[in-house]
Amino acid sequence: METRPDPTVVTPPETQPPRPAPVPPEPSAVHAYGPLLARAETATAQGDYEQALALLERAQRIDPDSAEVYLHLARTYAAQGQTDRSRATAERGMLYCRGDRECAALRALIR
Template sequence: MQINLLLKRGFVLGLALVLTGCAIYSMPGSERAPIETRPAPGETVPDTPEPVATPVPEPYPPAPQPAATDPGVTSAAASLLEKASAASAQGDYEQALALLERAQRIDPNSAEIYLQLARVYAAQGQVEKARDTASRGTLYCRDERECNALRALAR
């Protein structure tokens, strides 16, 4: 009987603590509402300052110009493309793929990167992967040379 009474009291006390904790908890980032105060009788209230207009932000600066080698490749990706071409010419296809995948993360809409990837896959003998990559690259080609080269590898 005494245990039952202690359990009930413990439950009620625990519930009261939980509810108290919930009442004082505020969400992170939320601010409390301001408290309005009234001036004492006979006290004058200074005029509130007028809100200051926030300046209009300047437009974003123009995007960096692409590399001169290909109008569709950013300069960072163009550097990786050059290194990948050199690695591929030396037969280091794994290094070429690593560089091209990195370039693709930088510039995912470059048909030139897709073209180089497809060529490396084809050189490795991964014909199906080369076709899929070239086919995907046709979505991003900007000139006839790229489109024709990608279509040829996609067949």
């Protein structure tokens, strides 16, 4: 048997749960990985390629579509003498480059 609510009984309106405070916007990826790129450049200049690559891989996890990160990776591989890996990384970076300077720098590493 189905029961229907009594129309003479007034039920209080449901209260809405409080809305959570708005989440602050995340800083742009460039701000997040910028310091990593700077530290990687320093490590590369000192010949510490393993440290540089570790920092650049962290930067790439933050923004996997950054041509700038690919450019730094390719330059580090080139400094290490890994020309094939440098070229392959630069080619991959070409998929994401947006500026003429960035694209030209990646193209230079592909040749």
